[in-house]
Amino acid sequence: MKKLILLSILFQSLFSYSQEFGRKDSLRGYLSPERACYDVSYYHLKISVDPKEKFIKGYSEIHFEAQSDFELLQIDLFDNMKISEIQFEGRAQEYNREFNAVFVNFDRLVKSGEKTFIRVYYAGNPRVAINPPWDGGFSWEKDANGNDWVGVSCQGLGASSWWPNKDHQSDEPDSMLISCQVPPGLQCISNGNMRFHDLRKSTKLYNTYHWFVSYPINNYDVTLNIGDYAHFGDKFISGNDTLDLDYYVLPYNLEKAQEQFEVVKPMLDCFEKYLGPYPFWNDGFALVETPYLGMEHQSAIAYGNKFRLGYLGNTRFTAGLGFDFIIVHESAHEWWGNSITANDISDMWIQETFCTYSEVLFVECTYGYDAMIEYVKNQMTMAQNRRAIVGTPNVHYKGSADMYAKGSAFIHTLRSVVDNDSLWFDLFKSMTNHFKHQTVDGREVLDYINKKSDRNFDKLYEQYLYTPKLPQFEYELCGWGKRKTLKYRWNAIDGFDMPLKVTLENGVFDWIYPESDWKELDLSIWKKDFQIANHLFMIDIKKLQ
Known part of the structure; x- marks a missing residue:
């Protein structure tokens, strides 16, 4: 039995738009x-x-x-x-x-x-x-x-x-x-x-x-899916275990579905690699064609992407890559959203952020590291930065849509800060197992990351999840020729001190450690060769002078 967790009555409003709540909201959201x-x-x-x-x-x-x-x-x-x-x-x-x-x-x-x-x-x-x-x-x-x-x-x-x-x-x-x-x-x-x-x-x-x-x-x-359905099935083999795959589509779409759904088995291979075994093995995995775009209905995933690549044929959402976005995204929810569910909808980011980051893992598994970097860079362009990712508890009020692409890019940023892929992938996979078939608070997930990494990322969580704005890296590059002085700092919440990678010499990224006060560092580099690793960190950049 998933244990009931009493939520506190602390209403979080930091950096969010003003919102009126009443008795109806409390009846819906308060335990x-x-x-x-x-x-x-x-x-x-x-x-x-x-x-x-x-x-x-x-x-x-x-x-x-x-x-x-x-x-x-x-x-x-x-x-x-x-x-x-x-x-x-x-x-x-x-x-x-x-x-x-x-x-x-x-x-x-x-x-x-x-x-x-x-x-x-x-x-x-x-x-x-x-x-x-x-x-x-x-x-x-x-x-x-x-x-x-x-x-x-x-x-x-x-x-x-x-x-x-x-x-x-x-x-x-x-x-x-x-x-x-x-x-x-x-x-x-x-x-x-x-x-x-x-x-x-x-x-x-x-x-x-x-x-x-x-x-x-x-x-x-x-959920209920009612119609005149044609059915076909398949098997996913994992070690000595067999997972039933069932597909329900309208009869005239049968041939298209048989081709489109071929991505399922390699996708499950990738997710098993990074997230662990499919969490509802005995109930099977199913895709059901629906009159709407999609939804992560447990063991009966709603599919309405019209058998097109990308998002209804638009591959901007997949950074130009040729896979069915709805199949991958909604299937990832079987781990994040269905197996692991937020106690309160204010923490819906747990489900959407980690699910959207699972797309990143699928891309890296299927297309390689460089394609993954391009995929994350594409996600970064979708951030709105107008309202916090975490919502208001106890009144059924979720955070902003930034919980998807921006949230995923933040998890990618965490990976870069950890700077140890062996540890990172072990952490990620162990986390889905640790919270398997549970409802959780956002803080539980964040504490788990801190404990497994033996780091305290609380200031990063506060900046990226609880405030709408990105941390801004301010810098100035002074000097002549290759003799340069880098002046830099963070413009962010108090105490924000995330390390960052820049090119300290041509083509080689290394760490610097900005804080809120200005720092200086002497470099030997041409101005044109100086780079900030904004493909690894989701940040705002302000160049002075």
């Missing part, structure tokens, strides 16, 4: 006593989907262990979804709603350590996705043959937009059963392995697909 009092162990989501009416109905069975004595707990379900009854031990329980929170009043005291469950019956028209997956919900589409094609994406929005649950990232079930009934002629593809496809026409369960997830899963990863 209140009504949430902390129970630990979810298992969900059974049983749901029927009517694409014609864009309507769903069913129940969510929430199994939990009480962490303290209580008579009141909070679950979550958007207020446009109607609850018909909440049952406990076969009896209907009273409840009241506040915004998207549901407070269940038990008719007896639930004792600490008790293992029990409630069943929440509900129905409604769930939110329609506006710009999925970023502004998500249900995508009710038609394929080219006129068949219904339905998908769900809800990261950020919340799984409580369509099914009742404890919608806080700090609590994941050990396992989950998803039972999805769809109209005849359609399939429902979900997470994990399909246990049973009910085709008994004599019952009300005809065409129900039962999918079982045998690992912890975060709520927003739970």
Whole structure:
């Protein structure tokens, strides 16, 4: 069981835009006593989907262990979804709603350590996705043959937009059963392995697909993919183990998919090298074609890149390299995001920064070191530097989009400062194993890096993650001919003293140690030959004079 970690009520606002928060935000983001009092162990989501009416109905069975004595707990379900009854031990329980929170009043005291469950019956028209997956919900589409094609994406929005649950990232079930009934002629593809496809026409369960997830899963990863799918499979061999690869695509895209998805096995080889074994081995790896671009749904990755290279055919995102960005990025989330999940969405950078850096590792593994450097330089150009990467805790407020490319470039910068690739790759791989199948705070990850490297990078973390601006390297090169004096310093947060590489002689990079006060260093170098290693460090540079 992933342990619940109580978050502090310290609201971080340093260098971020002013933001008004209210009761609704606290109900969504704060691990209140009504949430902390129970630990979810298992969900059974049983749901029927009517694409014609864009309507769903069913129940969510929430199994939990009480962490303290209580008579009141909070679950979550958007207020446009109607609850018909909440049952406990076969009896209907009273409840009241506040915004998207549901407070269940038990008719007896639930004792600490008790293992029990409630069943929440509900129905409604769930939110329609506006710009999925970023502004998500249900995508009710038609394929080219006129068949219904339905998908769900809800990261950020919340799984409580369509099914009742404890919608806080700090609590994941050990396992989950998803039972999805769809109209005849359609399939429902979900997470994990399909246990049973009910085709008994004599019952009300005809065409129900039962999918079982045998690992912890975060709520927003739970998904439904409904359509007329063609399936093909493959095997990934790792030592003496075999990983099932399953692919679900629209029938007319089968040949394109068979070619496009050939990248999966070499990609998994690379990720296993740097991140360790695929973390959901028994549930298998799957790509499912969706009507939206993509999402890291655990063991059922949403794929909507239209079988193109780059990002919908734009290779700017891949620095001109010819690989499918969505497959690589979303698959990396199986390690960072799915296996390792942030306790609070304010630390969403853990998932996106390390996932985006995993793209860098894939490029180095596949195309070599020089191509990796070009890839990171391309990421550096995408930084906006307007708002901090870390968000505000306890109110469901994530940091800026810089958690992607800028965050990755910061991790690359850390690698350069460590300056020991053997240590660095060991650290990175051991970290994914150390936090495997856990929810974590950002500080836990940062402390792990400090401990494994035997360095204190707190000032770097503060500069790059908690403030929007890059450290600025100010310098002046004075003198005649090859007799030069380098004057230099950092313009950054107090105490920032990151070492930096420059050319102290022609073509050879070496370390200098800037601080906030000006320093001087005599060099023997032509002005045209002086370089700053800004391919290794993400910094702002200001040349004086």
